[in-house]
Amino acid sequence: MRNRHRRIQIDSAVRIIFQAVSYLSVIALIAMLGFVFYQGIRPFTAPTADQIQIVPEHIPQLTVNGRMYENRRSFIDIPMDAEGITIEFEHQGEHLVVNAGIDPSGDTWEEIITFPPELHQYITSPEAYMYTIILPSAVAGLEQRIHIQIPEPRQQVSAFLLGSEWRPVYRKLYGILPMIAATLLTTAGAVLLGVPLALLSSVLIAEFLGRRSASLVRSAVDLLAGIPSVVYGFFGLMMLVPLIQRIFGSSSGSSLLAAVAVLSVMILPTVISITVTSLKAVPAAYREASLALGATPLQTAWRVVFPAARSGITASVILGTARAVGETMAVMLVAGNSPQFPSSLTDSVRTMTATIALEMGYSSGRHNELLFSIGIILFVIIIALNAIIMKLKTNMQEVS
């Protein structure tokens, strides 16, 4: 009796553990959305910092707005609402005073901070949001420098989505419209090229081929699905890119066209396997009725079975589209990766996914956060496509 009691205890414990573990996938999904959204939304909600930051170099002692710093290696913070910046220090035995005005309401970074004219000759190569004052020295390499970093303001959503220039490092321009265009164009091209092929072949596999040849073709399609995307990209780079270069005489074959060609092969397995499954799911009675009315097998396949499997086929095309949108490595290897609007099929393009993969390694600060914002856009596209598929599935269940 006691033994039985223990068995039941174990049974209910296992049940609870299983339930808890099963929810891990829900938690993972929510965490994924949470982390990417949290990081990706930050550039649009706040400036990178609340202070102007000053870094001295080779200046042992300096006074900033009345406070003295000795051997300072890290940032000296000045609040944005300060009236100005006054930096005093010794330069070649002279007492130097650098003055700058702050206007926190300035629209561009040149307006936020202003320097007196006599200082302009010492300000070298100002980058966006970053000034460096270099004072000459007798010994090269020991010049006294003052770096002044202005915080980047809130990123405008419209400037991000509709901006046509992506120069994240020096000019801090973050417009991703060329990347959105590239993703849309490569995806549309792949769907236009790949889907007709896949559908024609699926009908053949599902309705006309015998058991053995159908299974042979399907295993070939499975193999196509298993080939790693890097291998697709490698093949495209070694084979297609030189071919395109030769045929079109362009300077580099890495192009929109190469990306479209590789992607159209990569989406085939997704479209074919789901289309074949949904064609096979059409009841035999449909075929029998059509054939009994005197329709040819071909008419039956295309006019009766194909429309009956419509929602499954639509779902397969949408899944293929999602695959093309999300593909990274293959596109990165063959598309050339210039963030520009393509004017012809042989122009180099860079997709959203490629931007994330290419720049994640070296980006920092706002640039890095904005790569997560690109991730949000991808998420939104994929979730919208998924929602359409879910809708189709409920429709399918209602029909059958």
Add this chain to the structure above:
Amino acid sequence: MKSHPIRRMKEGMLYTLMYAATGIILSALVLILGYILYNGLGKLSIGFIFSSPQEGGIYPMVVTTAYVVITAMAIALPVGIITALYTTEYSRNSPGTRYIRLAIETLAGIPSILYGLFGLMLFSRVLGFGQSIIAGGLTLSIMILPVIIRTTEESLKAIPRSFREGSLALGTTQWQTVYRVVLPSALPGILTASILSIGRVVGEAAPVLLTVGIARNLPRSIFQSGRTLTIHLYYLTKEAIRPDDFEIAFAAAAVLVLFIIVVNTAARYTAAGYKKTMER
């Protein structure tokens, strides 16, 4: 009644188109595999796989890939099997199960680069693993969960109800039935799931690039960065300077392709195996 000649011609054209499309797809496969194997097999040898990059080999990359596979599988396999058991054996139609299914469906559709972003954020930065094999393994384990859960679910659903009823009628608890009757019959399905997900992990590149990194050394533990075969192939083609590099790249691609062929064949056999057992 003879059919109209124009219609016959149309039908003939459509047949031609269907065969042509299938022909194009098959020749694309043959072209890709043939091109890579033809150019890569010459360099390929046991020595190539087991020597360091300085000697023109890929040993550290093979080891890193193996570590990533082991880490990912060690996490995803138990979680995946348990989830599949829960959604098919314990609670088929509860609201909770519906959420779990929805989550799995959504996870399956998310592009791998987004897994990379998430893994980089959570495992590398927040949990402090940095770019390491463990961070990549954790990331990929979430990515392959849907594959494992779905394939296992399918094999669980193929088990006849009479197996479970027979066992329960003998007075066993549900856990005993699951452990002694259901799981053993689902083993071939679970094996198929494992093989498919190993193939997926080995071939994955984008999330690995973000989470595991690109270090070329032999990793000493799973807390170090490394470079998987796919990333090695990517960097070889991107940074190729010497003609040797392309040769090595072809050979590395051939290794990947051969591995995928083996995985696909193995998965077909195990899948055919469990279908046959169930039909008996």
